[in-house]
Amino acid sequence: MKTEVRGNGTSISLQNPSHFNTPHGSITGALRGCLGSLDGACTEKLLLHCASALESNDVTLAQQVMWVLNNVASSVGDPNQRLTSWFLRALISRASRVCPTTMNFNGGSTSLRRRMTVTELAGYVDLIPWHRFGFCVSNSAILKAVQGSPKVHILDFSIAHCMHLPTLIDALAKRAEGPPSLRITVPSCRPPVPPLLNASTEDVGHRLANFAKFRDVPFEFHVIDDPCLSSSGEILSKESSAFQFESLLSLLTATELELREDEALVINCQNWLHYLSDEREGSTARDSSLRDAFLDIIKGLNPRIIVVVDEDSDLSASSLTSRITTCFNYLWIPFDALETFLPKDSNQRLEYESDIGHKIENIISFEGFQRIERLESGAKLSQRMKSSGFFSVPFCEETVAEVKSLLDEHASGWGMKREDNMLVLTWKGHNSVFATAWASTGLED
Incomplete structure (x- = not known):
């Protein structure tokens, strides 16, 4: 008997394992009782068995474990089943590249991502505080840093299409000393990665300009034009599936950015920094990764403050089994959180989970330049910033109060804690997103 597993337009033939005997021994005993089980620990064990089989090119064992996983996974089941379904799809996608003929795989690796309207994107980021936490922390920290400055320039790196900026513009408009002249610069x-928007960066800029005009905030919006990109923002490279940063970094100069001495410069990185490759280009101590090179460049710009917000997990390991363990025990959070208020067949929920699945597939299915999801924990990022010569800036009590007020709007499982000078969003006590603030010079300077 064979079972067809389908997902994201793909299918793979899985053998019904009446006998789970392989050169590595019998997995019947090891996995006895797992079939039909919804236990997360057992599911994780299955995923690791499958990953180990793929890494050792044991196709038979991989097919057998996938068959068991297929009996556990469900895209409309409980959170564990839904999460498992995306891990299974990711493993199938990986298997199709490891041994495409033997695995009898059809179709592409992922479905096309839907582009949202601005209104839909606003609802998307409001579902859970995954993005809003960072918006709230960064806006509050920026407001404090530029207090009293008549001119402000924000160099903004974000995957959420500047969705945090209307709130910041509104807050600047309410300043007791009056709003500053605000200049926003973003990369082209x-x-x-999701979320994708059906509007161009220039369109976003026009919308922000109209809102700033409505709030009487003098406003400029600039886009860093990258010659390696097409007019639509697509990367013109044979490695187009990877996000190429090299040419962008060369444009982050005082001249190209038209930095002005009378402006307070702010650099904001929202779920963006981990997409910079951390692989070193050479083998000597002087060789740096793109991530470190970016930090060196922005430090040289001497910003008033740098805010870094990202997902608090370490998913950069070269080992597939290590990534599966970390990813499974981290990305259950949004699946579990969505369960608290959205029905199982909610299109909004399915779409959000699909975007998380997109992340899972990249973490599990790809290697080399194609694996762009290379998260590092807040603790590791903090050590990297300190090693690059940045100085930690603590968040004020007003920022903490604003975040707590935000979390009151969401399910009771969400919380916040402090770790050194870092603020961390938690779900049922588990870290999910961190926020840190940094200065390029110490207070004594």
Whole structure:
């Protein structure tokens, strides 16, 4: 008997394992009782068995474990089943590249991502505080840093299409000393990841300009034009599936950015920094990764403050089994959180989970330049910033109060904690997103 597993336009033939005997031993005993089980620990064990089989090119064992996983996974089941379904799809996608003939795989690796309207994107980021937490923290920290400055320039790197900026513009308009002149500069390209918008970067700029005019905030919007990109923002490279940063970094100069001495410069990185490759280009101590090169460049711009917000997990390991363990025990959070208020067949929920599945597939299915999801924990990022010569800036009590007020709007499972000078969004006590603030010079300077 064979079972067809389908997902994202793909299918794979899985053998019904009446006998789970392989050169590595019998997995019948090891996995006895797992079939039909919804236990997360058992599911994780199955995923690791499958990953180990793929890494050792044991096609038979991989097919057998996938068959068991297929009996556990469900895209409309409980959170564990839904999460498992995306891991299974990711493993199938990986298997199709490891041994495409033997695995009898059809179709592409992922479905096309839907582009949202601005209104839909606003609802998307409001579902859970995954993005709004960072918006709230960064806006509050920026407001404090530019207090009293008549001119402000924000160099903004974000995957959420400047969705945090209307709130910041509104807050600047209410300043007791009056609003500053505000200049926003954004890159013309972004990582090829959800959420996707059906409007261009220039369109976003026009919308922000109209809102700033309505709030009587003097406003400029500039786009860093990258010659390696097409007019639509697509990357013109043979490695187009990877986000190419090299040419962008060369444009981050005082001249290209038209930095002005009378402006307070702010650099905001929202779920963006981890898309910079951390692989070193050479083998000597002087060789740096693109991530470190970016930090060196922005430090040289001498900004008033740098805010870094990202997902608090370490998913950069070269080992597939290590990534599966970390990813499975991290990305259950949004699946579990969505369960608290959206029905199982909600299109909004399915779409959000699909975007998380897009992340899972990249983490599990790809290697080399194609694996762009290379998260590092807040603790590791903090050490990297300190090693690059940045100085940690603590968040004020007003920022903490604003975040707590935000979390009151969401399910009771969401919380916040402090780790050194870092603020961390938690779900049922588990870290999900961190926020840090940095200065390029110490207070004594």
